[in-house]
Amino acid sequence: MRYLYYPGCSLRSTGRAYEESLLAVLKALDIPFEELSDWNCCGATSYVSIDETDAFALAARNLALAELQSSDSTINLIAPCSACFLVLLKTERYLESYPHVREKINSTLDKAGLHYHGRVNVRHPLDVFVNDYGLENISKHVKYPLKGLKVASYYGCQMVRPFKTFDHSHYPETMDRLVNALGAEHVDWPLKTRCCGGSLTGTIQEAGLRLNRLLLKEAEKRGADIMLTCCPLCQHNLECYQERINRKFDEEINMPIAFFTQLMGVALGLSEKELGMHRLFKMPSLKQITHPKGEMVNAW
């Protein structure tokens, strides 16, 4: 089975480390994939706030292009960014459930010589790694078990809601199981799917900072050494505004925020550069994590 890969705009700018590490891990695990050619923006939450037909048509172009590129009966389209994942998934589901939407969008696509038949299955890389590739297979590839590292997995909202695809919508555990397969411990915390505010940090910053502070404080209190995310916007919010949160609320939070694919890469023995570690604000040292004895002393 060959996967199609839809990067999305954020993975080409603020979330570059996510793309670099994801592709490196896919290659290391010999999972075949190719990029969706000439993909366009999914429209995120903004497009649908302006024009719904445009929003569906924009996302549906990607689905139609995927059908042109692959002849599989079910095309697995990997969308790593939570917003892209949801928008593409929602388009896929709504086109399937509401015939009037499907007709309208297909008549729009037809004008441009495209058509969507309903063969695409939108997948999140976390789902692909855990449910397709399997945790046992991943454990076999682990070169440096991350013993003693306490990880708070943060799923954000749009990957688990509103559609129930591969995990619970308020207390998902897929990433925790993955983290355990890498040898690290997961932290139980209740805010794993609470909203980070999305683009609010750029618009109404006051509200955005408060939401992020709550997440960071809770993870810290539960003793996490690191927070893992699976969305470029969550990662950006939690990492880049930490300093401002500390200043504004008189806190001393010092929490490294990485993509789950980066930690996977570390355990698989990939290099810092391949995983885009140099793009993070707090650069963790690989030598310390992968201590020869397999023990780790507060490396991050």
Added chain:
Amino acid sequence: MHLPTPTSVRSEEESHKIEKMKRVIRRIKFESELDLNFGERVADRAYGQKLLSCIQCGTCSATCPLAHYMDYTPRKIIAMTREGFKEEVLNSLTIWLCASCYSCYVQCPRQIHITDVMYTLKREAIQMGFHPKRLPIPILAQEFYKRVLKDGRNTESWLLVSLYVRTNPFIMLREAILGLKLFLRGRLTIGREHVKRRDQLHTILEHKKKEAPL
């Protein structure tokens, strides 16, 4: 943009002031001033007539992470939409503060697609020019829309600059250091990303007839 302090950290004096303010601005609305079909039209646009079956339990407001910043909680917005308070609903901050986290959507005992209702209200507010002036969120949505309509992809640096130019250019000074840090790590690109087949994209996006306002 000034926001009231959240209820949890409000001082006594402040809450008293806010209570007093509320009392002053409250006014009676007569049925003749309402748009009585508003609720039905919104329900129609937001997938299924379920909006009208809301039991006002307040689960949406309880799960909403942004409820305490809103001028009307999601429960109130639904009640007001249903009763036809069109102007109040479309002028509210609430619809713009919704960050689309879908908490209410999955919790609602009546399976109302609340996030889709909010999107419908946002579109309506923009079409009728109702949103609060200089509120950055609708402006961000509009700039994003234009950016993608032009290039087919979004370039974050360009989007943010156009947002700040239209809302408050001084914010650029505040964000300059963060921008530089991101730039040095290769996380902000200056060149614009775009699709190869812009003509195809434009055919899709511009061919259709615009929907009539509600």
